[in-house]
Amino acid sequence: MAKTDDLILFAQVVEHGSFSKVAELNSLTNSVVSKRIARLEEDLGVQLLFRTTRKLTVSEAGKVLYQGAKNVKQATMEALDAVSGYGEKVSGHVKMSVPTISGDLVLADAVAEFCTLHPGITVDMSLDNRFVDLIEDGFDLVIRTGYLEDSSLIARHLLDSQWVICAAPSYVTRNGRPERPQDLIRHNCLQYAYQMTGASEWEFIGEQGNYMLHVSGSFSTDNAGALRKAALGGYGIAYVPRCLVYHDIMGGQLIDLFPEQVGKRLGIYAVYPYTRQPSQKIKLLIEHIRKRYMEISHYFCH
Known part of the structure; x- marks a missing residue:
C-alpha cells in the first residue's frame, strides 16, 4: 500500500523536476528521496520516473499517478491550512504573481509589510502582466486586472x-x-x-x-x-x-x-484556485492587500 507522504513527495518531484530541490524543501537527503520514490515504484509495480543525469522524465503510469497524487497533496495542505487558522500564528509559504504597475505602486510594500506582521509566513512574489496558469505554475494567489473566465478559479473583486x-x-x-x-x-x-x-x-x-x-x-x-x-x-x-x-x-x-x-x-481581482476551504493565510493576505488598495483608491478611479 503506497504511503500518503510518498505520494506527496512524488507529486513534488514531478512539479519541481528535481530530486535535490525536493530534498532541500523537505530537509531530506537526495538518497532518502530517491529511496522513497523507488519504494513507491516497487509497491505499485510500475516505473514512474525515468532518470538520466540531465533530467527526470515522467512515465505514462507516472502521469496518471501524478493526477491523483496532486489531489492528495492539495487535500493534505487544505486540511493543515484549515486547522492552522485556529492557532494564533499563521505560517507557511505563499507563491504569488502580481501585475507590474500595482506591484510597483502598492503591492511590493503591502506584501513585505504583511510578512513583517506575520513572521511565520514567507512570500515569493513575481511581477508579471501575463495571466499565469495558477495550477500549472503552482501559484497560491494571483492579482490580475481584467475579466476572469476560468471556473476552476475563484476571483475576489478588489477595485476598478x-x-x-x-x-x-x-x-x-x-x-x-x-x-x-x-x-x-x-x-x-x-x-x-x-x-x-x-x-x-x-x-x-x-x-x-x-x-x-x-x-x-x-x-x-x-x-x-x-x-x-x-x-x-x-x-x-x-x-x-x-x-x-x-x-x-x-x-x-x-x-x-x-x-x-x-x-x-477594468476590475482588479485576487484570484486563487478553487478549494472548499481557502487557507487562513491566503484570506488574511487578500484582506491586507484589499485594505492597502482602498487607501489609494483615488489613484485608480475618479
Missing part, C-alpha cells in the same frame, strides 16, 4: 482601474490639444502593447454605448514605465491606467485630455 488618455504640456503646445476623440487620428498615439483589446484600439463612452477608435503612432511598448516616460518626454499621447500617471496629472506634468470620456475600466 480606470484608464486615461494623457500628454505632456510640451506635446500639446507643439501639436495642439485634441478637442474630441476623433482628433486623435491625426496625433502620435503611444501604444501600450500589453492591452487585451489591442494597443491601437482606444475605448470611449458614446451616447449609444462604448465604441472603439483606431489610432496609430510611432512608439509601442509592453512596459508601462517606458510608456509613461515617453509621454512625460512630450513624444506623444498615451492611453494608460490612471494609477500609473496619477501623480503626473496632479502635478501638471501630464494633462488628462478626456477625463469624462474614456470608456476603459
Whole structure:
C-alpha cells in the first residue's frame, strides 16, 4: 500500500523536476528521496520516473499517478491550512504573481509589510502582466486586472482601474490639444502593447454605448514605465491606467485630455484556485492587500 507522504513527495518531484530541490524543501537527503520514490515504484509495480543525469522524465503510469497524487497533496495542505487558522500564528509559504504597475505602486510594500506582521509566513512574489496558469505554475494567489473566465478559479473583486488618455504640456503646445476623440487620428498615439483589446484600439463612452477608435503612432511598448516616460518626454499621447500617471496629472506634468470620456475600466481581482476551504493565510493576505488598495483608491478611479 503506497504511503500518503510518498505520494506527496512524488507529486513534488514531478512539479519541481528535481530530486535535490525536493530534498532541500523537505530537509531530506537526495538518497532518502530517491529511496522513497523507488519504494513507491516497487509497491505499485510500475516505473514512474525515468532518470538520466540531465533530467527526470515522467512515465505514462507516472502521469496518471501524478493526477491523483496532486489531489492528495492539495487535500493534505487544505486540511493543515484549515486547522492552522485556529492557532494564533499563521505560517507557511505563499507563491504569488502580481501585475507590474500595482506591484510597483502598492503591492511590493503591502506584501513585505504583511510578512513583517506575520513572521511565520514567507512570500515569493513575481511581477508579471501575463495571466499565469495558477495550477500549472503552482501559484497560491494571483492579482490580475481584467475579466476572469476560468471556473476552476475563484476571483475576489478588489477595485476598478480606470484608464486615461494623457500628454505632456510640451506635446500639446507643439501639436495642439485634441478637442474630441476623433482628433486623435491625426496625433502620435503611444501604444501600450500589453492591452487585451489591442494597443491601437482606444475605448470611449458614446451616447449609444462604448465604441472603439483606431489610432496609430510611432512608439509601442509592453512596459508601462517606458510608456509613461515617453509621454512625460512630450513624444506623444498615451492611453494608460490612471494609477500609473496619477501623480503626473496632479502635478501638471501630464494633462488628462478626456477625463469624462474614456470608456476603459477594468476590475482588479485576487484570484486563487478553487478549494472548499481557502487557507487562513491566503484570506488574511487578500484582506491586507484589499485594505492597502482602498487607501489609494483615488489613484485608480475618479
